[in-house]
Amino acid sequence: GENVEQHPSTLSVQEGDSAVIKCTYSDSASNYFPWYKQELGKGPQLIIDIRSNVGEKKDQRIAVTLNKTAKHFSLHITETQPEDSAVYFCAAKDETYKYIFGTGTRLKVLA
Amino acid sequence: EAGVVQSPRYKIIEKKQPVAFWCNPISGHNTLYWYRQNLGQGPELLIRYENEEAVDDSQLPKDRFSAERLKGVDSTLKIQPAELGDSAVYLCASSFSSQGGDTQYFGPGTRLTVL
Numbered sequence: 001g002e003n004v005e006q007h008p009s010t011l012s013v014q015e016g017d018s019a020v021i022k023c024t025y026s027d028s029a030s031n032y033f034p035w036y037k038q039e040l041g042k043g044p045q046l047i048i049d050i051r052s053n054v055g056e057k058k059d060q061r062i063a064v065t066l067n068k069t070a071k072h073f074s075l076h077i078t079e080t081q082p083e084d085s086a087v088y089f090c091a092a093k094d095e096t097y098k099y100i101f102g103t104g105t106r107l108k109v110l111a
Numbered sequence: 112e113a114g115v116v117q118s119p120r121y122k123i124i125e126k127k128q129p130v131a132f133w134c135n136p137i138s139g140h141n142t143l144y145w146y147r148q149n150l151g152q153g154p155e156l157l158i159r160y161e162n163e164e165a166v167d168d169s170q171l172p173k174d175r176f177s178a179e180r181l182k183g184v185d186s187t188l189k190i191q192p193a194e195l196g197d198s199a200v201y202l203c204a205s206s207f208s209s210q211g212g213d214t215q216y217f218g219p220g221t222r223l224t225v226l
Contacts, residue, residue, distance in 0.1 A: 006153075034215070043115070043202055043217030044154065089153050098167060099144075099215065101153030 002027040002094040006102025013080050014110050021105045023090035024072040030100075032093035033073045035064060037086045038104075044089055048075070080109045113137070115218035117203050123224045129191035132221045136184065136205030143180060144215065145188050146202040154202055154217075160186065190223075198225045 003026040013019045025033075031052040036044035050057045050064045050073065057064050061080075066073040077084055090102040116135040124130050136143050141162050146154035157176065159167040162183040171178065175194070180186040190197055200220040206213045 004153075036217075041219070043204075043219050045217070046214055049214070091153070096167065098156055098159070099154075101155070103153055104151070 002030055002092055002098070002100040004090060004092050004100045004102045006090050006105060008105060009103065010106045010108070012108045012110060015080060015082060017080055019075075019077045019080055019084070019107055019109075021075045021088055021090070021107075022072060023074070023092075023102050024070075025092040025100075026071065027092070027094050028068075028071065029095040030092040031095075033064070033066060034091050034093075034099075035075050036089045036091065036101075038089060039086045047088075077107075080107075082109050082111050085109045115203055115205055115216055117201075117218040117221055119221055120219060121222050121224075123226065124193055125226050126195055127192040129189065130193055130223060131187055131189045132201050132203075132223075134186045134188070134203030134218060136186070136203070137216055140205035140207050140216075141183070142206045142208060142213075143186050144204040144206075145178060145186070146204065148200040148202055148220070150199075157188070157201075193223075193225045195225050198223055 006023045034049035037047045038044045048062050050066050061078045063076040087104045087106050089104050091099045143160040145157040148154045158171045158178050160180045178188045200222050202220045203218045204215045206215045
């Protein structure tokens with residue numbers, strides 16, 4: 001089955017700097033890769049996603065890139081703000097329609 | 112539009128006691144998921160429903176866990192009896208369809224503490 005690895009587990013950046021979180025997956029049949037932001041006491045919230053037929057997608061300060069050959073995808077947050085502080089999860093949707101999540105990255109944006 | 116609703120938000124019970132969680136998905140969403148999230152980990156799927164049918168329950172510990180989705184809308188997840196290791200956040204999510212890249216929306220979760 002699918003396996004998703006996520007790095008780093010924690011990330012601290014200065015406000016205004018960029019943050020990058022990376023994930024790798026094992027199943028080449030996976031075709032959908034969402035990213036979720038989870039704040040304390042809340043459920044994960046989708047912030048951006050990418051399908052396997054696209055290499056890059058951007059939404060304001062957030063972008064995701066996908067390298068199908070290497071089986072990895074990354075989340076890029078530019079001009080970070082304190083409210084970006086949260087736990088971020090990547091996920092891969094496999095051919096059985098199951099979502100496999102990474103272990104999360106705790107992002108701290110220092111003011 | 113209301114999001115995914117879960118109740119209760121918090122539950123504390125002693126081991127060997129039963130517990131039940133309730134989920135109301137977003138209106139019109141056919142697919143419903145129950146996940147368990149342990150501290151510091153990502154969500155792990157317990158069961159997925161397409162309408163009333165449980166199409167993936169391979170990771171549901173069936174000796175103590177059960178779930179139902181009557182009429183293809185609300186769902187209940189039950190644990191009986193609870194064990195210390197069941198302490199976790201139980202998340203419900205829904206989507207219009209499980210196929211393709213359909214967006215999955217999560218509820219706020221129920222934090223279960225087993226003493």
